[in-house]
Amino acid sequence: MSSSSLSYVYRPTTEEGIIDAFEDAEAFGLPVALKGGGNSYGDAFQCPEGIVIDLTRMTRILEWSPQTGIIRCEPGVTIEQLWQYTLPDGWWPPVVPGTAKVTIGGAVAANIHGKNCFAVGPIGDHVLEFELLTPTRDKIHCSRTENSDIFYAAIGGFGLLGVIFSVTLQMKRVHSGLLKVEPVSVASWREQFSAFERLTGGGQADYVVGWVDAFSSGASSGRGLVHGAWHLGPGEDAHPEETLRASAQALPDTFAGCLARSQLFRFMRPFVNRFGMRMVNAAKFRSGKRESGRIHRESLARFSFLLDAAPNWKLSYGKAALVQYQAFLPIERAPEAFDRIVGLSQDRGMVPLLAVLKKHRQDSFLLSHGLDGYSLALDYRVPQKARDAMNSLARALDEIVLENRGRFYFAKDSTLFLGAPAAVWGEDAVAEFLAIKRRLDPESVLQSALFTRVFGTVAPPSVSAPAEERPQEWEQPSTVGADEDEVGPPPWALPGESEGKPR
Numbered sequence: 001m002s003s004s005s006l007s008y009v010y011r012p013t014t015e016e017g018i019i020d021a022f023e024d025a026e027a028f029g030l031p032v033a034l035k036g037g038g039n040s041y042g043d044a045f046q047c048p049e050g051i052v053i054d055l056t057r058m059t060r061i062l063e064w065s066p067q068t069g070i071i072r073c074e075p076g077v078t079i080e081q082l083w084q085y086t087l088p089d090g091w092w093p094p095v096v097p098g099t100a101k102v103t104i105g106g107a108v109a110a111n112i113h114g115k116n117c118f119a120v121g122p123i124g125d126h127v128l129e130f131e132l133l134t135p136t137r138d139k140i141h142c143s144r145t146e147n148s149d150i151f152y153a154a155i156g157g158f159g160l161l162g163v164i165f166s167v168t169l170q171m172k173r174v175h176s177g178l179l180k181v182e183p184v185s186v187a188s189w190r191e192q193f194s195a196f197e198r199l200t201g202g203g204q205a206d207y208v209v210g211w212v213d214a215f216s217s218g219a220s221s222g223r224g225l226v227h228g229a230w231h232l233g234p235g236e237d238a239h240p241e242e243t244l245r246a247s248a249q250a251l252p253d254t255f256a257g258c259l260a261r262s263q264l265f266r267f268m269r270p271f272v273n274r275f276g277m278r279m280v281n282a283a284k285f286r287s288g289k290r291e292s293g294r295i296h297r298e299s300l301a302r303f304s305f306l307l308d309a310a311p312n313w314k315l316s317y318g319k320a321a322l323v324q325y326q327a328f329l330p331i332e333r334a335p336e337a338f339d340r341i342v343g344l345s346q347d348r349g350m351v352p353l354l355a356v357l358k359k360h361r362q363d364s365f366l367l368s369h370g371l372d373g374y375s376l377a378l379d380y381r382v383p384q385k386a387r388d389a390m391n392s393l394a395r396a397l398d399e400i401v402l403e404n405r406g407r408f409y410f411a412k413d414s415t416l417f418l419g420a421p422a423a424v425w426g427e428d429a430v431a432e433f434l435a436i437k438r439r440l441d442p443e444s445v446l447q448s449a450l451f452t453r454v455f456g457t458v459a460p461p462s463v464s465a466p467a468e469e470r471p472q473e474w475e476q477p478s479t480v481g482a483d484e485d486e487v488g489p490p491p492w493a494l495p496g497e498s499e500g501k502p503r
């Protein structure tokens, strides 16, 4: 809801279908973006007036070993389909995001993190291998030892190098469908971070997540509720055969016994504004104080996928856009920088309605958002008339993040500026990524709206179809995201190759 575009959408079910789409892109000179479940908060899967290859119909589980927990599947399999398939055998995905509607292809392309990132890293750390189908129709087998440069670039490469075609993943052994959960009420930023350090330190919890009341200020700034959760060990669950059943994880169809979950967003709508959410946040903080310390058990799905309990929750934003801004900061800089980020949002009258804190660890992927530190994800409700104000706030927040050596995450981004990748990862890392792209996608077929926004505009592939075969409306693909004059050399052009292709 933060951006929209019109595209030609292909929904292949086979390798041939994907190849057909690439052939059409080549024939008609159109750029291509890849789409999984469409859960990214910005334009990572969009391709205005180009082709979007939607991979959600490629949902086959290709191999599964209940002995080793190794699974190989097609990219459109969702996290939900994955755990429903493996949980009865005692295996759970090693990393899950806040919604189970994400596909495995989208998860690997974004290198998603979960509430256990501080301990186990992002999903890429659990991928054993994958096949990448490039726009040149090559299928490349990638692992830590085979084509390892592509392995470390395509995980977190946001679909810019090729289609992640099949993924082999190591699942996590679990002995129960339940988690032991401890809520901890915290009255300030200092208490937030000390609860995290305690829960992620000795006697380490498996998962930790913090909710922050972004309306709080002064001494109570950063107040909220932290949840730590532990898997149950062997023998701790008296009836694992029951709790491991997929049906035992299902969320009830109604909320509070009467309101259909599918209609919950209508009930939420009157509260999703500055005044309503100030009340909701204050009430949540008060109820959190009562809950604090009461250790209880919760199903894996309920703890992990809180927002799935209210399907279509984003519709509660009405006509306004939902802009998420997630800042990643090194551990020693995070407390002060997050306080500044929330304070500046308040000063500008744009208080995030929801704020979520997580702890991360560094990983080895090329353009990774992961670092030894914390992230704060902020949800802003942005009516059309406040878009400029949001963009100006985002620029000011970018400065705070960059001056503190922080990072961003494209899955959550819709505001980052042209040149942001070099500012975050440095010129060398970006040059390395673009050199790999140049090798795998020499015609720069893969160009999502995200790509042109942060890496720069590149001419789409040249038209190869004879004029009489081109559909009328494809005759002149309009300039997307830039004036014709602005179409320059591809950012990976070698010296001497400075001419951008004519559109």
Ligand SMILES: Cc1cc2nc3c(=O)[nH]c(=O)nc-3n(C[C@H](O)[C@H](O)[C@H](O)COP(=O)(O)OP(=O)(O)OC[C@H]3O[C@@H](n4cnc5c(N)ncnc54)[C@H](O)[C@@H]3O)c2cc1C
Pocket: 033, 034, 035, 036, 037, 038, 039, 040, 041, 044, 045, 055, 075, 096, 097, 098, 099, 101, 102, 103, 104, 105, 106, 107, 109, 110, 111, 112, 113, 114, 115, 158, 159, 160, 162, 163, 164, 165, 307, 411, 412, 448
């Ligand atoms: C409610 C909610 C909670 C979330 N919580 C978290 C969280 O806790 N942690 C987290 O890390 N993220 C989180 N996210 C973000 C989400 O996990 C990522 O955006 C993820 O990439 C979405 O996957 P998708 O299948 O919907 O892919 P899409 O959003 O459709 O695409 C994501 C990217 O992957 C690329 N892509 C998709 N499929 C393929 C493929 N087969 N091959 C190559 N590239 C491909 C696309 O081009 C795009 O760049 C959350 C999102 C929502 C809506």
